[in-house]
Amino acid sequence: MSFSTALTVSAAITYIRQESMSNFLSIWLSSFITAWPIVFISILVIAPQINKILDKLVNQSINRDLQAKK
Secondary structure, rough: HHHHHHHHHHHHHHHHOOOOOHHHHHHHHHHHHHHHHHHHHHHHHHHHHHHHHHHHHHHHHHHHHHHOOO
Protein backbone atom coordinates (compact mmCIF):
# COMPACT_ATOMS: atom_id res chain seq x y z
CA MET A 1 0.00 0.00 0.00
CA SER A 2 2.72 2.47 0.93
CA PHE A 3 4.66 1.61 -2.24
CA SER A 4 1.77 2.38 -4.60
CA THR A 5 0.70 5.46 -2.63
CA ALA A 6 4.20 6.95 -2.62
CA LEU A 7 4.71 6.06 -6.29
CA THR A 8 1.45 7.70 -7.37
CA VAL A 9 1.69 10.83 -5.24
CA SER A 10 5.36 11.45 -6.02
CA ALA A 11 4.63 11.05 -9.75
CA ALA A 12 1.69 13.45 -9.61
CA ILE A 13 3.53 16.12 -7.65
CA THR A 14 6.64 15.79 -9.80
CA TYR A 15 4.51 16.13 -12.94
CA ILE A 16 2.68 19.20 -11.60
CA ARG A 17 5.82 20.99 -10.42
CA GLN A 18 8.09 20.05 -13.33
CA GLU A 19 8.50 22.68 -16.03
CA SER A 20 10.63 20.50 -18.26
CA MET A 21 9.94 16.81 -18.74
CA SER A 22 13.52 16.07 -19.81
CA ASN A 23 14.59 14.80 -16.39
CA PHE A 24 11.17 13.78 -15.07
CA LEU A 25 12.12 10.16 -14.39
CA SER A 26 15.20 10.92 -12.29
CA ILE A 27 13.38 13.57 -10.23
CA TRP A 28 10.38 11.28 -9.81
CA LEU A 29 12.50 8.37 -8.58
CA SER A 30 14.35 10.65 -6.19
CA SER A 31 11.05 11.98 -4.84
CA PHE A 32 9.69 8.45 -4.54
CA ILE A 33 12.71 7.25 -2.55
CA THR A 34 12.12 10.12 -0.11
CA ALA A 35 8.35 9.67 0.03
CA TRP A 36 8.14 5.90 0.46
CA PRO A 37 9.53 5.66 4.02
CA ILE A 38 7.47 8.68 5.07
CA VAL A 39 4.26 7.13 3.72
CA PHE A 40 5.13 3.74 5.24
CA ILE A 41 5.67 5.18 8.73
CA SER A 42 2.58 7.37 8.38
CA ILE A 43 0.44 4.34 7.54
CA LEU A 44 1.84 2.43 10.51
CA VAL A 45 1.25 5.31 12.94
CA ILE A 46 -1.84 7.08 11.64
CA ALA A 47 -3.94 4.25 10.17
CA PRO A 48 -4.64 2.51 13.51
CA GLN A 49 -5.81 5.79 15.03
CA ILE A 50 -8.10 6.50 12.09
CA ASN A 51 -9.50 2.96 12.29
CA LYS A 52 -10.33 3.43 15.99
CA ILE A 53 -12.14 6.69 15.26
CA LEU A 54 -14.04 5.16 12.35
CA ASP A 55 -15.03 2.13 14.44
CA LYS A 56 -16.49 4.42 17.09
CA LEU A 57 -18.38 6.48 14.51
CA VAL A 58 -19.76 3.42 12.73
CA ASN A 59 -20.79 1.74 15.99
CA GLN A 60 -22.53 4.92 17.15
CA SER A 61 -24.39 5.12 13.86
CA ILE A 62 -25.44 1.46 14.05
CA ASN A 63 -26.58 1.88 17.65
CA ARG A 64 -28.64 4.95 16.70
CA ASP A 65 -30.25 3.07 13.84
CA LEU A 66 -31.10 0.15 16.10
CA GLN A 67 -32.58 2.48 18.71
CA ALA A 68 -34.69 4.23 16.07
CA LYS A 69 -36.15 0.92 14.88
CA LYS A 70 -37.37 -0.04 18.37
